[in-house]
Amino acid sequence: MSSCSAADRDRVTRDPYPYWEQGAGASEAADFMKVNVPAGATEVKGAVQANPQEGVYFLSFVTGAEKAVQIAEDLRSEKPIHTKAVDLPPDQELFGHLGLPEPQTLKGARWAGVCPPCVKDHRRGSVQWIDVYVYDMAGGKARVYLHAF
Template sequence: MNSRLGACSVMTLAAGLLLSACSVPDAGDRQVAEGRDWHWDREAGADEASAFMKVEVPEGATETEGAVQVNPREDIYLLSFVTSVKNAEELAAALRPEKPLKARNNGPVPKTELYGHLGLAEPQTLKGTRWAGVCPPCVNDGRRDKVQWIEIYVQTLTSERARVYLQAF
């Protein structure tokens, strides 16, 4: 009887390991950054990021990109597009930041390159990029009740066009 029980335990353990191995993303997707395990969701893009942030990409926007980085504690949602300067300004104001868009000191290049996944430069490394950040729960923004933090960078490309970078978790 003990050998049957042992064999069943081993088979159950092996089945559990096999099932858990099937749910782990490819090694190429999974990375360890600063001791934390994360990966990019291959199925998620601009639509999912936009839906999470409750941000509508303006009509006529171009070069729309998005991604979701899955993390153990909180996922990071990225969204970027090119639109009119007016649309970018209105979007920033609609986020309800405590302070308007402002130039941010461009410090050292960040260790984590998020927008590089989208083929874009990190916005905080670009000259002339303006930034605003907001904690939706802190400003009672019920539209974004699942968002803890959202930030927007606006890079003016021409007198009429700007690239918008949004990041939220």
């Protein structure tokens, strides 16, 4: 005999996850990640995807290439930002929700991943993981992609 109620069974069978939180955008994502979008950044976009265990936060913007690298370095990854030798295409659309290509599909995009608790980054105590991609563009600009949970 099951101990869950009919309402619990209904909730399980009608599970809406994942879904995109309405009204949550770049400011919510930047606040969660404790990332300052640089003054003058353009094409600032963000979203929050709700999941049963935790939210997943997405933030992207275009800034100067040097500033983009500084943002990546401020995350305090144990390894420096680097071009990944091989990356698989994504199994789901994430940044596509923002109208952007998935960063791991961009040739030459540099990546770093960081576990803020592991590197004792107390500024980001509620963040378990952050992926950052920096994709160089024309004119000394770069697009920064941040994905955190």
